[in-house]
Each structure stands twice: as C-alpha cells, then as structure tokens.
Amino acid sequence: MLDIKITRTTCPKEKPQDESKLGFGKKFTDHMFVMDYTEGEGWHDARIVPYAPFQLDPATVVFHYAQEIFEGMKAYRTADDTIQLFRPECNAKRMQDSADRLCIPKIPVEDYIQAVEALVDVDRDWVPHADGASLYIRPFVFANDVGLGVHASKHYIFCIICAPSGAYYAEGINPVRIYVEDEYIRAAPGLTGFTKCGGNYAASIKAGELAEEQGYAQVLWLDGVEKKYVEEVGSMNIMFKIDGKVYTAATVGTVLP
Incomplete structure (x- = not known):
C-alpha cells in the first residue's frame, strides 16, 4: 500500500461555471499525483501536489526515444452525489501490458487504483454534475533519464492529472461520420x-x-x-x-x- 503524502494547493483555480461548455481535456484540476522510479529502489515517493509543470532537461530520454505510456478513464458523479470509477483495475492491467512492451517498470494494480482514488478524492469538487459530463483521468508514465542512447531508462515518473470534460465528440452522443x-x-x-x-x-x-x-x-x-x-x-x-x-x-x- 502506498504512503501518499498530500500537499494541498494554496491557490485553488476557478471551477468551470457552465458545465455544458467543458470541452475535452482543456481545463485541469488543482492537484496531480506523482511517483518516482529509480532502478534498484523501485517506485517511491508517492505524493499528491498542486498541479504544476515538470522541469526537464532537453536531453531527457522521453523527448528522443518516446519511452512513455498512458491510460484514459473517468470518474462520474451519480444522482446521489457519490463519485464512482468504472473498472479501474482493467485500466491498471492494461497499463501493465503497455509497460511490459515499452520496457517500463510495472505499477502494481492496487497501487494504481489507490493513486487514482486518492487524487479523485482530493479533487472531488471538480467532478461535474451535468449529465454526460465526467472527470477525465489521465495516468501516464515517462522515462526521465538524461542522456542520448537507445536503451531502457533507469528512472521514470508516474503522474496522474484530471480534467472535467464533456463529450469527446462535438456531436455528442449522436452518429459521427x-x-x-x-x-x-x-x-x-x-x-x-x-x-x-x-x-x-x-x-x-x-x-x-x-x-x-x-x-x-x-x-x-x-x-x-x-x-x-x-x-x-x-x-x-x-x-x-x-x-x-x-x-x-x-x-x-x-x-x-
């Protein structure tokens, strides 16, 4: 089980006023989950921190050899105001398959789910109320070794960000061409x-x-x-x-x- 340290933002963002105009993946919540991997140590330093940019060296491996993977899932607000995920264990297992193919260290299913649930709970006020809208969740892992050379990295970052979102298609739930x-x-x-x-x-x-x-x-x-x-x-x-x-x-x- 992860020991997740939580640092809450002191400058919360303004939440969307009109949930019918959310778009998809345009606005992001106050916090993000981050965890590091070091060869020989494994995954460590799980934390939820205020949403912010990463500072990366121009020679960071992911920029040159694209060693990265991601997932996509959603949290939904129900009629009784509870927040629900849909089969997060399937996303966790699919990310493990992606990790294996890209030579990225796997994240245990239970740790993945715990991280997602913890972040959604911290930013639960961002989960939309409108029908058809949801909180889109984007977990991703990328190699952050510094240096050029085609080989598996020895350091990685696992991050989760969230975005209140409407329909993926502009047409909504209607036929698309x-x-x-x-x-x-x-x-x-x-x-x-x-x-x-x-x-x-x-x-x-x-x-x-x-x-x-x-x-x-x-x-x-x-x-x-x-x-x-x-x-x-x-x-x-x-x-x-x-x-x-x-x-x-x-x-x-x-x-x-």
Missing part, C-alpha cells in the same frame, strides 16, 4: 498496437487530419497487412451487428483492449 483509411496503417502484428503509447497516436494524426478535411470525425483503420479487414476507430473499438450477431476485430496484438 467515419472515414475508412486504406493508405496509412495504425498498427501491424508484432508492433505496439495493443498498447497506449504516444507513438501510436502521433502516427495516426496524418490520417486524422485528412479525414477531418473531408468532413469526417474519425478514422476507421484497416489491418496493416492486407488493408481490407476492419480493426478499430481512432478513439474507440468498433463492433458490427450482422443478422443478430455482434462482430469485433480479432485480437492479434494490433487492437487496444
């Missing part, structure tokens, strides 16, 4: 398609921009070998209901669980 991408690929067997690492998303931006130029909200990716089998949409898994049966993409290491 999807563009079938048949030139660029998102992932191929043996690569990192099953992980949440920034490189996957950076490589998807080009296709996303081309789709947006044509009036589409998201890209539907095809497989990286024959470019004819459906895999996933940029921001979600996809399923089809055909003759009463639900079909999803095969899990061959290219689709995010």
Whole structure:
C-alpha cells in the first residue's frame, strides 16, 4: 500500500461555471499525483501536489526515444452525489501490458487504483454534475533519464492529472461520420498496437487530419497487412451487428483492449 503524502494547493483555480461548455481535456484540476522510479529502489515517493509543470532537461530520454505510456478513464458523479470509477483495475492491467512492451517498470494494480482514488478524492469538487459530463483521468508514465542512447531508462515518473470534460465528440452522443483509411496503417502484428503509447497516436494524426478535411470525425483503420479487414476507430473499438450477431476485430496484438 502506498504512503501518499498530500500537499494541498494554496491557490485553488476557478471551477468551470457552465458545465455544458467543458470541452475535452482543456481545463485541469488543482492537484496531480506523482511517483518516482529509480532502478534498484523501485517506485517511491508517492505524493499528491498542486498541479504544476515538470522541469526537464532537453536531453531527457522521453523527448528522443518516446519511452512513455498512458491510460484514459473517468470518474462520474451519480444522482446521489457519490463519485464512482468504472473498472479501474482493467485500466491498471492494461497499463501493465503497455509497460511490459515499452520496457517500463510495472505499477502494481492496487497501487494504481489507490493513486487514482486518492487524487479523485482530493479533487472531488471538480467532478461535474451535468449529465454526460465526467472527470477525465489521465495516468501516464515517462522515462526521465538524461542522456542520448537507445536503451531502457533507469528512472521514470508516474503522474496522474484530471480534467472535467464533456463529450469527446462535438456531436455528442449522436452518429459521427467515419472515414475508412486504406493508405496509412495504425498498427501491424508484432508492433505496439495493443498498447497506449504516444507513438501510436502521433502516427495516426496524418490520417486524422485528412479525414477531418473531408468532413469526417474519425478514422476507421484497416489491418496493416492486407488493408481490407476492419480493426478499430481512432478513439474507440468498433463492433458490427450482422443478422443478430455482434462482430469485433480479432485480437492479434494490433487492437487496444
């Protein structure tokens, strides 16, 4: 169990007044969770501190070799004013899978959940009340060794930040236009398609921009070998209901669980 030190802000931010105009990931709460990793010592110094920038050397490994992973989850305010998470253990396990592929030390599931719950509790007043809105939670880990050379870092930072957010799509819970991408690929067997690492998303931006130029909200990716089998949409898994049966993409290491 983590011994989380809590330092509360002395300058709280103004909370959003109109929760119908939150947008997605635009405004952040008062605090963040931070924990360090040192080879030989493991994860240590768990703390919740006022939200603030990191000071990083220009030669920090993550800038050059993209050794980082992240997760995305939400906290919801219920009708009786309690705050709930949705299956945080699944996000914790998925982050462990991402960590293994990127050679990043794993965070124990129970520590991950404790950290998320502690931060949400400290910033619970930021969880929106409006229907369809939630507190978006972004846990992430990045390598912070200083020096150039392609190898696994010996130091990492685990951080969690939160943002009160509305619908991801401007259209809200309504049909969105999807563009079938048949030139660029998102992932191929043996690569990192099953992980949440920034490189996957950076490589998807080009296709996303081309789709947006044509009036589409998201890209539907095809497989990286024959470019004819459906895999996933940029921001979600996809399923089809055909003759009463639900079909999803095969899990061959290219689709995010």
